[in-house]
Amino acid sequence: MNYVWTIAAVMLTAAATITMYRMLAGPGTLDRLVALDTFVAVTMCAIGTWAAFSLDTTVTYSLTALALISFVGSVSVARFRVRDRDDRSET
Template structure:
């Protein structure tokens, strides 16, 4: 059973690293927004995995708080976003 937890931790770490790369290297604002939402989802999966591994349900309240804050943040950024311009000066 320990092997399964190790595999889950390795996969979640790899997903977080790949998502962080996209967050830092994303060419546009919406690319970064999607990467941030994905990173929050991976973090929520990691918290859920930790709750299942440790049999501690007190951390599950943070899942609800993280989901609400992420939703409000994403909607705010999408609502008040300014258009990106490409390198030639045109609007994308």
């Protein structure tokens, strides 16, 4: 059974690493916003996996709080963002 938890941890770490790369290298703000939402989802999956592994249900409250905060943050950024400047159209 420990193999399952190890595989899950490796896959979540790989997903977080790839998402962090996209967040740092994204060409536009919307790309970074999608990467941030994905990173929050991966974090929520990691917390859920930890709750299942440790049989501790007290961390599930943080899942609810994280889901609400990330939703409100994503909606507010999508609503009030300024368009990216396209350097190719100016030349």
